[in-house]
Amino acid sequence: MSDLRLDATQLDRYSRHVIMDEIGPEGQKRLLEGSVLVVGAGGLGSPAIQYLAAAGIGRLGIVDDDVVERSNLQRQIVHGDADVGRPKVESAADYVTALNPDVDVEPHETRLTTANVAGLVDDYDVVLDASDNFATRYLLNDHCVLTETPLSHGAIYRFEGQITTFANDRSSADGDGSDDGADSSGRSGNGDSEPNESPCYRCLFPEAPEPGTVPDCATTGVLGVLPGTVGCIQATEVVKYLLGKGELLEGRLLMYDAMEMSFETVEYRSNPACPVCGEDPEIESVEDVAYEGTCEISAD
Amino acid sequence: MHVTVDVKGEDTHEVELEAANGRPTYADLLGEVDLSPHEVSVLVDGRPVPEDQPIESEHVTVLRLIKGG
Numbered sequence: 190m191s192d193l194r195l196d197a198t199q200l201d202r203y204s205r206h207v208i209m210d211e212i213g214p215e216g217q218k219r220l221l222e223g224s225v226l227v228v229g230a231g232g233l234g235s236p237a238i239q240y241l242a243a244a245g246i247g248r249l250g251i252v253d254d255d256v257v258e259r260s261n262l263q264r265q266i267v268h269g270d271a272d273v274g275r276p277k278v279e280s281a282a283d284y285v286t287a288l289n290p291d292v293d294v295e296p297h298e299t300r301l302t303t304a305n306v307a308g309l310v311d312d313y314d315v316v317l318d319a320s321d322n323f324a325t326r327y328l329l330n331d332h333c334v335l336t337e338t339p340l341s342h343g344a345i346y347r348f349e350g351q352i353t354t355f356a357n358d359r360s361s362a363d364g365d366g367s368d369d370g371a372d373s374s375g376r377s378g379n380g381d382s383e384p385n386e387s388p389c390y391r392c393l394f395p396e397a398p399e400p401g402t403v404p405d406c407a408t409t410g411v412l413g414v415l416p417g418t419v420g421c422i423q424a425t426e427v428v429k430y431l432l433g434k435g436e437l438l439e440g441r442l443l444m445y446d447a448m449e450m451s452f453e454t455v456e457y458r459s460n461p462a463c464p465v466c467g468e469d470p471e472i473e474s475v476e477d478v479a480y481e482g483t484c485e486i487s488a489d
Numbered sequence: 490m491h492v493t494v495d496v497k498g499e500d501t502h503e504v505e506l507e508a509a510n511g512r513p514t515y516a517d518l519l520g521e522v523d524l525s526p527h528e529v530s531v532l533v534d535g536r537p538v539p540e541d542q543p544i545e546s547e548h549v550t551v552l553r554l555i556k557g558g
Contacts, residue, residue: 320558322556351555393552394552395537398527399527455550458535458536
C-alpha cells in the first residue's frame with residue numbers, strides 16, 4: 190500500500206469510518222485507493238454509486254448508454270428532474286463530483302460488448318452489476334470469471350430482489366486447497382474453504398431464458414424503493430471486499446421480499462458442469478458466446 | 490414419487506408424480522407447479538440440474554431468474 194495519508198478534511202469526512210476498529214485509517218486508505226466499476230446507472234446503480242462515492246472509493250467508473258427519462262425518477266435517485274434527456278453517466282458523474290471531491294469519477298457512455306468489456310473492466314478492482322438485461326449480465330459474469338475479477342450481482346423484480354457476490358478467486362483451486370490467511374484484498378480466509386468453491390452466475394443459471402419469457406420492470410412495474418435496498422447491499426459487499434473484512438455473499442443468494450419484509454438465504458455451490466468455471470469449461474473467451482437470446486455458446 | 494418443490498420467494502409444493510411413461514423429469518416437475526424451465530433454475534444440493542434429467546431427488550429448490558436493475 191502506498192503512503193497515502195488522510196488529510197484533516199478527510200479525517201473529518203470519514204471520521205465515522207476511521208473511528209471503527211474494523212476500518213480505521215488503514216481501511217479508509219484502502220477505499221481511497223480502491224476502484225469500482227458500476228455497470229448501469231439506473232435503479233440499482235443509483236444507490237450503489239451514491240454510497241460508494243460517499244465512502245470515498247478513489248476511482249469510480251460508471252457504464253451506461255441510456256439517457257434519463259422521467260419514468261426513471263421514481264427509483265433512479267442519482268438523477269433529478271433537470272437531468273431528463275441527459276446521458277445517465279453524465280448525470281451520475283455530476284452527482285458524485287458534487288458529493289465527494291476525493292472520488293475520480295469515470296463516465297463511460299457506452300453499452301458493454303464483447304469488444305469493449307476488457308478495456309472497461311480490467312482496470313478496476315471490483316465490478317458491480319447493476320444492469321437490466323441478461324446479455325450484459327452473462328457477458329460481465331463470463332469476463333469476470335475469466336479474469337478473476339470480483340463481481341457483485343443484484344437483480345430486482347416487482348417487490349423482490351436477489352443479491353450475491355462472485356469473488357472469482359480461483360487461486361486455491363490451482364493449489365493444495367490450503368488457506369494461508371489472506372488474499373490480495375487482505376481478506377482473511379475462514380480456513381475451511383474447498384478448492385473450486387468460487388461459484389459464478391452460470392453455476393446458478395447456466396443460460397439466459399429465451400427472450401420475452403422473463404418480464405422487465407417496464408412491463409411489470411417495480412417498487413421504487415426496492416432497488417435502493419438491493420443496491421445498498423451490493424455497495425456494502427463491495428466496500429467489505431475492498432476492506433478485506435466480513436463475510437461476503439459468496440455461495441449464498443440473498444433474496445429480499447419487500448412485501449413480506451423478509452430476507453432468505455439460498456446456498457449454492459460451484460457447478461462442475463458450469464460452461465465457464467466448471468471442470469471442462471466450454472467458454473475460454475467471451476468471443477465464444479453470442480450475448481443475445483439465451484447467451485449460449487456459439488455453434489461456430 | 491413424492492417430491493417437495495421449494496419455490497424460493499413463493500410457495501412450497503408437495504408433488505406426486507406418476508412414473509407411468511418412464512421416469513418423470515425436472516421439467517415435468519416444473520409443469521406440475523405451473524412454472525416454465527425458461528424462467529427458473531432447479532437446484533439439487535445447491536447445484537442446477539438439467540430440466541430433461543430424470544428426477545433423482547425428493548427435494549428440489551427452484552430459483553426464479555430475474556433481470557431488472
